[in-house]
Amino acid sequence: MMRAFPQMEKNATVMQPHRQAFANRRRDPATKREAILQTAAHLFLEKGYGRTLMNDVADRLNITKPALYHYFSNKEEILLECYRWGTALIEDKLNQIAAQKGTGLEKVEAFVYEYANVMTVNFGRCVMRLDESDLSPKARAEVRGYKRKIDRRLRSFIQEGIDDDSITRCDPRMAAFSTAGAVNWICMWYKPEGPLAPEEIAAQFARMLTHGLAARRKRRATQPHGSRKVQQQMSGVTS
Amino acid sequence: MMRAFPQMEKNATVMQPHRQAFANRRRDPATKREAILQTAAHLFLEKGYGRTLMNDVADRLNITKPALYHYFSNKEEILLECYRWGTALIEDKLNQIAAQKGTGLEKVEAFVYEYANVMTVNFGRCVMRLDESDLSPKARAEVRGYKRKIDRRLRSFIQEGIDDDSITRCDPRMAAFSTAGAVNWICMWYKPEGPLAPEEIAAQFARMLTHGLAARRKRRATQPHGSRKVQQQMSGVTS
Amino acid sequence: MMRAFPQMEKNATVMQPHRQAFANRRRDPATKREAILQTAAHLFLEKGYGRTLMNDVADRLNITKPALYHYFSNKEEILLECYRWGTALIEDKLNQIAAQKGTGLEKVEAFVYEYANVMTVNFGRCVMRLDESDLSPKARAEVRGYKRKIDRRLRSFIQEGIDDDSITRCDPRMAAFSTAGAVNWICMWYKPEGPLAPEEIAAQFARMLTHGLAARRKRRATQPHGSRKVQQQMSGVTS
Amino acid sequence: MMRAFPQMEKNATVMQPHRQAFANRRRDPATKREAILQTAAHLFLEKGYGRTLMNDVADRLNITKPALYHYFSNKEEILLECYRWGTALIEDKLNQIAAQKGTGLEKVEAFVYEYANVMTVNFGRCVMRLDESDLSPKARAEVRGYKRKIDRRLRSFIQEGIDDDSITRCDPRMAAFSTAGAVNWICMWYKPEGPLAPEEIAAQFARMLTHGLAARRKRRATQPHGSRKVQQQMSGVTS
DNA sequence: CATGAATGAGAGTTCATTCAT
DNA sequence: TATGAATGAACTCTCATTCAT
Numbered sequence A, B, C, D: 001m002m003r004a005f006p007q008m009e010k011n012a013t014v015m016q017p018h019r020q021a022f023a024n025r026r027r028d029p030a031t032k033r034e035a036i037l038q039t040a041a042h043l044f045l046e047k048g049y050g051r052t053l054m055n056d057v058a059d060r061l062n063i064t065k066p067a068l069y070h071y072f073s074n075k076e077e078i079l080l081e082c083y084r085w086g087t088a089l090i091e092d093k094l095n096q097i098a099a100q101k102g103t104g105l106e107k108v109e110a111f112v113y114e115y116a117n118v119m120t121v122n123f124g125r126c127v128m129r130l131d132e133s134d135l136s137p138k139a140r141a142e143v144r145g146y147k148r149k150i151d152r153r154l155r156s157f158i159q160e161g162i163d164d165d166s167i168t169r170c171d172p173r174m175a176a177f178s179t180a181g182a183v184n185w186i187c188m189w190y191k192p193e194g195p196l197a198p199e200e201i202a203a204q205f206a207r208m209l210t211h212g213l214a215a216r217r218k219r220r221a222t223q224p225h226g227s228r229k230v231q232q233q234m235s236g237v238t239s
Numbered sequence E: 001c002a003t004g005a006a007t008g009a010g011a012g013t014t015c016a017t018t019c020a021t
Numbered sequence F: 001t002a003t004g005a006a007t008g009a010a011c012t013c014t015c016a017t018t019c020a021t
Helices: A029-047 A054-060 A065-071 A075-099 A104-118 A122-129 A137-163 A172-184 A198-211 B018-022 B029-047 B054-060 B075-099 B104-118 B122-129 B137-163 B172-184 B198-211 C018-022 C029-047 C054-061 C065-071 C075-099 C104-118 C122-129 C137-163 C172-184 C198-211 D029-047 D054-060 D075-099 D104-118 D122-129 D137-163 D172-184 D198-211
Strands: none
Touching: A029 A054, A029 A065, A029 A075, A029 A122, A054 A065, A075 A104, A075 A122, A075 A137, A104 A137, A104 A172, A104 A198, A122 A137, A137 A172, A172 A198, A172 B172, A172 B198, A198 B172, B018 B029, B029 B054, B029 B075, B029 B122, B075 B104, B075 B122, B075 B137, B104 B137, B104 B172, B104 B198, B122 B137, B137 B172, B172 B198, C029 C054, C029 C065, C029 C075, C029 C122, C054 C065, C075 C104, C075 C122, C075 C137, C104 C137, C104 C172, C104 C198, C122 C137, C137 C172, C172 C198, C172 D172, C172 D198, C198 D172, D029 D054, D029 D075, D029 D122, D075 D104, D075 D122, D075 D137, D104 D137, D104 D172, D104 D198, D122 D137, D137 D172, D172 D198
16 A cells, blocks of 8 residues: 655745735746736635635736736636646646555545545646536536546546455445545645644545444444544534 | 334425415515525525625515515524524434443444435535534524534533544544544535435435444455445546 | 784694594595595605605505595595685685785784684695695696785785885885795694793794894883793794 | 804805815825715715715716725715714804803804704714714714704794893793794705805894894884895705 | 505626727 | 726615506
8 A cells, every 4th residue: 555645835825825825027927827826725725716706806916907918818717727637636636645655545545635635736636626617518518528537537547446356335426425525525624724733634534434433343342532532622514 | 123114204395396485475584484485595605695686585485575574674684594494304303312221332423324324315404514604603602502502512422422432532522523524524425406315315324323334353255345336427536 | 903813723633542443434525535534745855755655644544545546536636625725724724814904014914813823733734845846737827826815915914004104115026035035934843732822932933023123222121021932842943 | 242253164165176186196095085075965865875985986086996995994884974064063153152241042052053054064064964873873872962952042042032022922842843943944945056145044033033033012004025035946945 | 445466667787708909 | 917996787675556356
């Protein structure tokens, strides 16, 4: 099994606002473009795409609205680019996993781990949290293509596992929905400032979703229950 | 364990458009109100709240826009009512489960089954799919209250299971996020016209999320693989 | 001079709400019509014509909106009728004054007294307080006719006074504007529940507007100043 | 007494339409803001606030409706600003008068003169002619504050006059209502295009309202009646 | 007659996008 | 290049008025 769970780059928005990118006129245009994207992604997640005004984005970057149109031809293109960056993050990881050795179950476990990590990064969150129907049909089709690829990868891992007996017999389609759903949902409740570290979430999800909640037979009667913690102030299942 | 998985009422929108409710002026106002809600819920899920116009709702019901304002004082009230109907569906089920006997694991299993069923009903889907930030702060607080209740219930079932040794030691909070996330996500991909029956989805999710994907030891090498089906035209992990 | 300042009927709205007029089905239609008018006049003065909904009127009378349309063909007709009742009140008084004997100054004094009284009655207040531009051109012309008549009467009294030397030489047009303006403005600040009795207002205005504020020569140095009172909580010049 | 009745700036709306203010994009924003206000004030007086559409204002300025929202956040703000400009005009004059020497009666006379002049300027007219109930409670409170100040000033002048024996004993409250009412009413009938010059109106009102209409004793029996003029086409007492 | 229901015709406001400088 | 200003196209909500019962 892949033991080395590599570190995911921390969510840049949290660590460093991108408002400096436009401070200097002679800055790399690509840097500015990314600054716009990071800011937009942040706002899209915070207020929703529809309620995020071009002005909001511009204001955060201390530039004017029309300046945005130097880098993106319209609002939707910003949205689409967020999707692209997010899906690229995911695909990257999946390719690595697919290239590695291991049972199907191990690959699923790795998938969950890596995917969960991406779901804590703004661009990754955008992929699953934002509403596709804000995209034009053409752009939507593109995004759906990316998502389908992810889905196919997961299903293939599951199928591998069924074939190599590491995964119990089941409908791989449903198993994929269930597994991916749990991980996707992270993007709905994860908060960068929250108490849970991305890696911790990822590791726990990886185990739970592969080995289940049910206790194995013959567990010792007395357990330390060490993992139970006082429940912090956290909103619930959804937000 | 609760074996009798009761049937969920079929999604009325699918079976019967509500356009007849306004055919007669002297029809029960409650019926008309519900017809508006069903139609609105349908459209909200299809196009998103923001892109659903009051006119869209009215057109589907063959009435005019201002007529809607006889039944709801504004668009947000329609949205809020969708949330209320959806959360009521869920709470109802949860109360039944909580009242029953069984191990914690069995209750979690029942929770997943019932909850998954609700996630295939439009009002239920609305609860998890629509964006809370379209609600006013007051309404949002109300909805969050409902959601928190659901979350608490699930966590308590998990805790029960940990205490009675039916569930492996884990952080109940994370386990709840994982389990509920998988089920919540159903509302993102489920399509009433799709090939999967709600009960089938619910049953499979109930088993997978409690017992995991991992094969138990000593499984026979040859399996019939009977459940694998040709994959129909279905979009992927998310939509 | 006309000493007998007859009592003006008290503002009916204050003394008795007209909500009873529709209690009995077999009531005089004229009574109901008047009840509508009184209620409407009250609301028009309170909230303005534009912000007074037909529903507001109906609600106060405990009837339904369409019922109003049995008595008036539209909202404007109600408004126009308010004007008519109000101007009728005024004309009535003016005719009496014109028929009486006395100097021009005395007639002006009587005019002010009577007119001021009318300005404390809702229908009278409507005439001067409501905005003519809410009327159709035709109705506006009618109302302007009434007002012109009032104006002509006042100017003629002033002219009489100038001719008989009871009034100082002046432009009767300007004098009429000044005198009538002071009285008209009563409708802007008078409140039935207020501390000032209509007759008191009328009497003081009658004297001030004819004899002015200036002290006559050779006033005794010491005066009781009896009329100065503690200034109650009253809004100001305008409201 | 203050003899120098200073000239009031002529109503700019009459002399110069403000449609040029938006001819150049790079024009002073303050100028444009004022152009909007002048235009709006004009229309508010002409058609009433409620019947004046944002489009009407925009059309007159040869701009589009949303352009207005660059300068004012909503319609009410335009209205409120009209009130503010108008009350500022008044307060300015009152402060000057209060600072000067003279008997109470002289101050009242000056008050009438100055106030009457303001009542012929659109912003001034707005203050007394427009309906306060079109303002939000907060804005209304502000405006009432301004009006109360004016009222207090007038009452204090009257009281001064009573104290220094230049004004006959009377209830200063009623005297203020009467005096201010006459002047306020000017805003109801004054028309910039009309035959009466503001200063002429102001001067006559100042005399009539302080010295009354009544002829002083021992006036000669024959008067030239020189001031009587042919009555032009003017509407009556009110409009 | 009286009423609950329905509507047509707006009005204000918003916002992505584009001029003009 | 970058920006303040301007706009077109909507969309929600309102309300006098009228059906249909």
